[in-house]
């Protein structure tokens with residue numbers, strides 16, 4: 001292990017659901033696959049609950065091993081030993097001073113002490129405490145960084161309730177940290193088939209001429225879950241399905257489906273194209289919105305008795321530009337439905353001058369299934385095999401499980417967390433490490 005600094009990952013809200021179910025398991029999988037940087041790494045949990053290191057470890061343990069990671073218990077124990085716990089409130093100096101002391105105590109590498117310590121603060125917390133937590137981090141937990149060290153913060157949606165509150169939150173955090181230090185993550189962007197959208201659209205000749213209003217009738221972006229709020233009613237009821245799923249996850253997907261080709265793969269250039277799509281979306285018409293609430297939602301003890309928060313919504317978005325004028329983008333999201341599925345369906349127009357009466361049998365459709373069982377398939381008309389000249393709808397099917405047997409598809413959070421630190425510390429110091437270089441090149 002080269003003596004070249006130290007990475008501390010601090011999970012704030014460590015005893016909450018997100019941390020237990022997503023953040024720690026993602027860190028664990030990165031650890032098992034060797035994707036934590038080859039330097040000194042420490043993981044800290046921070047929350048209000050007063051528990052010991054071992055109590056936190058025991059709470060997390062059961063969530064680490066999933067069906068996709070049959071990691072031996074030796075790995076689990078070694079990983080858990082990396083985790084320390086500090087308790088404190090989210091708005092008082094004391095806890096954060098203690099946290100800083102604890103982190104510093106473990107930053108033993110000589111270079112960390114001289115300024116190359118990297119501190120990643122992951123806020124697995126509700127946005128109402130973001131400003132105070134960021135203030136505390138800024139005031140008490142920042143290290144001088146002159147040898148390639150840094151402090152970064154990771155926040156998730158919901159980022160405010162509306163434009164005003166999102167802008168306010170942004171400016172509050174912006175006063176404390178520079179933009180490159182702030183990682184606003186949306187885990188849908190880490191899903192394999194969402195990541196694949198750019199490649200699919202811009203590396204395949206046959207989609208280029210078809211991807212427009214002349215050929216596409218409508219685009220459906222659908223999210224359905226077969227379970228309800230499950231103890232998260234308190235959070236969910238405050239936000240509803242539109243803020244929970246549509247405004248973030250589905251809009252990100254819509255942007256990737258609808259945007260023009262970015263001039264490069266630099267994050268800023270991709271963002272520019274997404275912003276143009278969003279700026280072209282027309283105001284939504286009342287008659288193009290359907291809202292609903294599943295029966296039994298109010299039985300959840302954490303949901304107010306008279307709540308009318310939607311748990312289901314269909315919204316039609318219309319993009320006013322040359323490529324998409326007249327093509328409805330139908331966004332649907334719902335909880336407690338009859339199945340769990342997230343997919344994009346691109347439905348093509350009918351063939352003009354159809355001599356086979358294909359219309360009756362169905363249109364061409366291109367489906368990208370984000371989950372479960374990642375797949376892409378194209379519904380198309382073929383001749384029914386046999387002596388007769390009749391047509392039938394069939395599929396060109398790329399099912400990931402079959403095609404990429406033996407390849408583990410990373411969890412969305414793994415990919416996003418990996419992007420928040422430099423897996424090769426040498427690169428940030430402008431040296432090249434032969435061991436890590438291929439990894440960096442792959443990532444680019």
Ligand code: BG6
Nearest residue numbers: 187188225244245249342371412
């Ligand atoms: C979260 C929402 O962002 O996404 C949850 O807050 C939802 O309500 C979850 O259940 C769905 O994520 P995934 O990756 O399971 O589709």
